[in-house]
Amino acid sequence: MDGNDSRQRRDAAMIDGAQVSRRSIVCGGLAFALVPALARPAQATPAEMADAIRELTGGTAVKPGRVKLVLPELAENGNIVSLAVTVDSPMTDADRVKSVHIFSEMNPVTTLVRFHVSPRAGKNPTLLTNIRLADSQRVTAIAAMGDGSFWSGETSVVVTIAACIDGG
Amino acid sequence: MPQPTRIVMPTSAKKGEVFQVKTIIQHEMESGFRRDNRGLAIPRHIITSFVVMYAGGEIFRADMFPGVAANPYFGFTTTAVETGEVVFTWTDDRGDVTTERRTITVA
Amino acid sequence: MRALLSVSLALAAFTAAAANERPVPPRPGLDFQSAETRQMQSDDGANPGMLWVEQGAALWRRVEGPEQRACASCHKSAADSMKGVAARYPGVDAASGALLNIEGRINQCRKQRMSVIAYPYESNELLALSAFVSYQSRGLPRKVAVDGPARPFFEAGRAFYNERQGQLNLACGQCHNDNWGKRLRGDVISQGQTDGWPAYRLEWQTLGSLHRRLRACSLGVRAEVLDYGAPEYLALELYLAWRGEGLPLTSPSVRR
Numbered sequence: 001m002d003g004n005d006s007r008q009r010r011d012a013a014m015i016d017g018a019q020v021s022r023r024s025i026v027c028g029g030l031a032f033a034l035v036p037a038l039a040r041p042a043q044a045t046p047a048e049m050a051d052a053i054r055e056l057t058g059g060t061a062v063k064p065g066r067v068k069l070v071l072p073e074l075a076e077n078g079n080i081v082s083l084a085v086t087v088d089s090p091m092t093d094a095d096r097v098k099s100v101h102i103f104s105e106m107n108p109v110t111t112l113v114r115f116h117v118s119p120r121a122g123k124n125p126t127l128l129t130n131i132r133l134a135d136s137q138r139v140t141a142i143a144a145m146g147d148g149s150f151w152s153g154e155t156s157v158v159v160t161i162a163a164c165i166d167g168g
Numbered sequence: 169m170p171q172p173t174r175i176v177m178p179t180s181a182k183k184g185e186v187f188q189v190k191t192i193i194q195h196e197m198e199s200g201f202r203r204d205n206r207g208l209a210i211p212r213h214i215i216t217s218f219v220v221m222y223a224g225g226e227i228f229r230a231d232m233f234p235g236v237a238a239n240p241y242f243g244f245t246t247t248a249v250e251t252g253e254v255v256f257t258w259t260d261d262r263g264d265v266t267t268e269r270r271t272i273t274v275a
Numbered sequence: 276m277r278a279l280l281s282v283s284l285a286l287a288a289f290t291a292a293a294a295n296e297r298p299v300p301p302r303p304g305l306d307f308q309s310a311e312t313r314q315m316q317s318d319d320g321a322n323p324g325m326l327w328v329e330q331g332a333a334l335w336r337r338v339e340g341p342e343q344r345a346c347a348s349c350h351k352s353a354a355d356s357m358k359g360v361a362a363r364y365p366g367v368d369a370a371s372g373a374l375l376n377i378e379g380r381i382n383q384c385r386k387q388r389m390s391v392i393a394y395p396y397e398s399n400e401l402l403a404l405s406a407f408v409s410y411q412s413r414g415l416p417r418k419v420a421v422d423g424p425a426r427p428f429f430e431a432g433r434a435f436y437n438e439r440q441g442q443l444n445l446a447c448g449q450c451h452n453d454n455w456g457k458r459l460r461g462d463v464i465s466q467g468q469t470d471g472w473p474a475y476r477l478e479w480q481t482l483g484s485l486h487r488r489l490r491a492c493s494l495g496v497r498a499e500v501l502d503y504g505a506p507e508y509l510a511l512e513l514y515l516a517w518r519g520e521g522l523p524l525t526s527p528s529v530r531r
């Protein structure tokens with residue numbers, strides 16, 4: 001019988017330490033190993049997201065703005081959530097987006113996807129994809145600009161499961 | 169083995185025009201965090217990289233992680249530079265590669 | 276005279292009952308999805324179900340079997356030959372008297388006219404071909420025959436729809452006739468129409484058949500889950516097609 005994927009993900013117990021990121025082994029590999037079978041699912045923490053962002057920026061301050069992240073307020077299913085991110089930029093040599101990074105504060109892996117944007121993308125480029133969200137949470141998008149600056153946008157999503165729990 | 173894909177983009181454009189490309193590839197994107205009915209971890213199997221080349225350069229690239237939904241979908245824009253091939257390459261964490269080509273005519 | 280009177284009374288009773296039995300107007304499944312899901316369905320570049328439609332187009336032309344035939348060998352261009360076909364299904368096969376849905380018809384053709392094996396339900400190939408064939412009827416109104424040889428199947432489907440089932444002891448109509456449009460936790464209950472199938476279900480992260488969805492419905496009320504292609508589900512499929520008469524087909528749709 002097909003499993004209820006989103007529920008399985010939530011019920012999924014402790015994770016074999018080797019499968020998660022280096023970050024979580026450093027931060028709490030032992031703690032994960034002690035979690036009993038049906039307890040909390042593996043997830044990142046806001047601290048881990050902060051670490052991931054710092055790894056990207058090298059400590060440079062991230063300025064809120066110029067990045068518009070659009071996600072549904074309420075996602076019908078955490079398996080597939082539509083994402084659109086637009087960066088305010090003329091895309092000239094002097095002022096362009098190099099990459100856009102999407103971070104989750106709750107998913108098992110903090111970085112969801114990284115987009116590398118070409119100078120030929122056109123003004124105010126918009127990128128589209130579908131992401132997985134393990135639970136209701138804030139999602140953050142950070143744009144790395146050609147001049148070394150970083151800009152961010154964020155939004156919160158409430159993730160629901162189907163009301164009629166039919167197991168697929 | 170190459171996976172089925174769907175690519176939606178114009179077949180022609182005016183020089184300098186910015187056009188949108190939408191792509192989907194069939195792939196389960198097994199996150200590695202699920203367990204099967206016996207409680208055993210289902211191994212991760214995801215596409216990790218998607219690269220698009222056109223007119224001598226990379227016009228889009230995505231580094232993918234388990235947080236990308238199954239049957240990965242991407243939409244992006246690029247400028248019509250010249251008539252030529254747009255080459256799409258997806259690579260997964262087992263080294264399997266899917267490549268698709270489309271031609272755009274630029275007047 | 277008496278026979279004529281009783282027949283016309285029976286017909287009148289059937290018509291009167293039928294008049295209250297179906298939701299009027301029928302509302303497509305898309306009406307009950309979120310704005311984002313509606314957007315995903317209506318954008319052909321973003322609709323994941325189109326992956327299977329494209330594969331179906333390739334399979335349509337694939338030559339197989341001892342007679343080296345493809346669907347296209349007999350049916351030529353699907354856009355012409357399959358236009359309107361899915362809108363009339365399920366239907367009774369004249370030769371065998373069996374009720375066939377699109378999956379059943381595809382497999383019957385494969386076995387009898389191409390001498391190749393049937394594709395199992397939920398195989399990529401059967402999903403692709405049924406999505407491709409259904410797609411050729413996109414926008415066309417559903418209209419199935421429920422009289423003549425179809426009548427016993429229709430009555431069986433109607434009885435199944437109205438029968439309380441499972442540990443939750445619910446009949447389909449209790450949610451989908453009596454309470455559609457109302458909220459069940461975070462969801463809005465649909466009318467249970469089948470205009471969008473096969474559909475890409477977000478829950479499954481893949482395209483799936485109507486029978487897969489019906490199995491999930493059975494599980495939802497904690498009733499026995501029947502096999503793919505079970506006669507009960509086939510009869511129900513006919514009844515549901517009648518119930519949604521006039522609805523334009525929308526496969527591949529996107530559903531939660």
